[in-house]
Amino acid sequence: MPFAIALLVVGIELSPVHFLYTGPLLTATPALAAVTLGPQGTVSAAVLALAVSVTTATYNQAWGSQQVYSNLVALLLVSVASFLLSRGVRTRTRNELNQVRRIAVAAQEVLLRPVPARLGPVRAASKYLAAETGAQIGGDLYEAVQTRYGVRMIVGDVRGKGLPAVRAAAAVLGAFREAVHYENELVEVMNHCAAALQRERAVPDAVDHDVLVEGFVTALVAQVPDGPVVQLVNRGHPPPLVLSRGRARALMPSEPLPPLGLEDFLTGPPAGAESYPFAPGDCLLLHTDGVTEARNGDDEFFPLPEAMEAVHARTPPEFLEQLHQGLIRHTQDRLADDVAMLLAVRLDEAGRDPAARNIPGPVGLIGS
Incomplete structure (x- = not known):
C-alpha cells in the first residue's frame, strides 16, 4: 500500500491534474509502512516518498513555495516517528515470541520429558523434532517408565495439530503414566489410554466451548520384562524396529487394531500383548510416522531399516542423533x-551391551 500510494502521487503530479494537493498522501506512506513492513520497510517507504516529493517539486517548478517545504518537514517528522514506532513494535513482538518459546520449552519438559538413560535391563534415549519452525511441542508423544512388571514404553501420534492435539497427547500420556504401575496386563494399560482420550474428547475447551478434541491417536505400548523378549500392543501405529546382529526388522502385529478413539471398529475385545525376541545387544526403536513417511526431493520415503543398519554409535543418544542427521539429509532439512x-x-545380566564389546572402534552401543 505505501508504494502504491507513491506511484499514485507520481501519476497525479506528472499529469494535467497536478494541481491536486498530494502532500498528505506522501506523508502517510511511512506511517502505513510502519504498521506492516517493519523498520527497514519504513525507511524504504520514507526514502521513496522523499524522492517522489523532490522529483515532483522539480518537475512542477514548485521550489520556493511554502507548501513544498511544509510537506518536506511533515514527511521528515512522520518518517522519524514511524521508524521509532516500528522498531519498538518489532522489539516488543520479539520479546513476546521469546516468552512464548520459553513457555513452550517448559511445557515440553512436562509433557515430553527426556527418558532416563538407564531403565532396568535397558539403556534408553528419546528425541523429538517439531516440523513447524519455532515449535516445541505438537501431537507426537512418548514415555518410558520402569515398573515392577518391567520397562514399559509408549509412543503415539495424535491426528491433528494445535492445542487440541496437545490436549489429546497429554490425556493419553497421563493415563499411561498412572496405569503402568498397577495394571498387570499391557492391553489394560492401552485401554486406560483409550478411556482417557474418550473423556478428554467429551470436555469442551475452557475458552472456546465449541472446540473439542477430535480425531484419533495411533499408539504403541511396549514392555521389556526380565526375559529376552519384548511385548507389544499396537493400536494402528507404525510397527517398531529391532536391530539384531546388524539387521533391522519390523515387529508387525498379527492382528491390526484401530487407533485409540476408533473403538467402534473393534470386532471384539483386544487380544493380549504379542511377544517378540529381544536379546541382549539388540536395539528397539519406537517411532512415529514422521520418520518413515519423510520424503526427499524425488518423493522417496526415508529408508529407516537401512539407516539403522548403517548407524555407528556408542550410546543411545548418539544412535538417535545419527538417525536424525540422516533424516535431515534425506529431507534437505524440510x-x-x-x-x-x-x-x-537390551543389556545382559551384568548391565552391559554385548554388541558393543564385540565390535571394535566407534561401532556399537556401549551399555556399561
Whole structure:
C-alpha cells in the first residue's frame, strides 16, 4: 500500500491534474509502512516518498513555495516517528515470541520429558523434532517408565495439530503414566489410554466451548520384562524396529487394531500383548510416522531399516542423533511432520551391551 500510494502521487503530479494537493498522501506512506513492513520497510517507504516529493517539486517548478517545504518537514517528522514506532513494535513482538518459546520449552519438559538413560535391563534415549519452525511441542508423544512388571514404553501420534492435539497427547500420556504401575496386563494399560482420550474428547475447551478434541491417536505400548523378549500392543501405529546382529526388522502385529478413539471398529475385545525376541545387544526403536513417511526431493520415503543398519554409535543418544542427521539429509532439512523416536538397548545380566564389546572402534552401543 505505501508504494502504491507513491506511484499514485507520481501519476497525479506528472499529469494535467497536478494541481491536486498530494502532500498528505506522501506523508502517510511511512506511517502505513510502519504498521506492516517493519523498520527497514519504513525507511524504504520514507526514502521513496522523499524522492517522489523532490522529483515532483522539480518537475512542477514548485521550489520556493511554502507548501513544498511544509510537506518536506511533515514527511521528515512522520518518517522519524514511524521508524521509532516500528522498531519498538518489532522489539516488543520479539520479546513476546521469546516468552512464548520459553513457555513452550517448559511445557515440553512436562509433557515430553527426556527418558532416563538407564531403565532396568535397558539403556534408553528419546528425541523429538517439531516440523513447524519455532515449535516445541505438537501431537507426537512418548514415555518410558520402569515398573515392577518391567520397562514399559509408549509412543503415539495424535491426528491433528494445535492445542487440541496437545490436549489429546497429554490425556493419553497421563493415563499411561498412572496405569503402568498397577495394571498387570499391557492391553489394560492401552485401554486406560483409550478411556482417557474418550473423556478428554467429551470436555469442551475452557475458552472456546465449541472446540473439542477430535480425531484419533495411533499408539504403541511396549514392555521389556526380565526375559529376552519384548511385548507389544499396537493400536494402528507404525510397527517398531529391532536391530539384531546388524539387521533391522519390523515387529508387525498379527492382528491390526484401530487407533485409540476408533473403538467402534473393534470386532471384539483386544487380544493380549504379542511377544517378540529381544536379546541382549539388540536395539528397539519406537517411532512415529514422521520418520518413515519423510520424503526427499524425488518423493522417496526415508529408508529407516537401512539407516539403522548403517548407524555407528556408542550410546543411545548418539544412535538417535545419527538417525536424525540422516533424516535431515534425506529431507534437505524440510520435515513435513513431527518426529518422535524412542530407543531401547537390551543389556545382559551384568548391565552391559554385548554388541558393543564385540565390535571394535566407534561401532556399537556401549551399555556399561
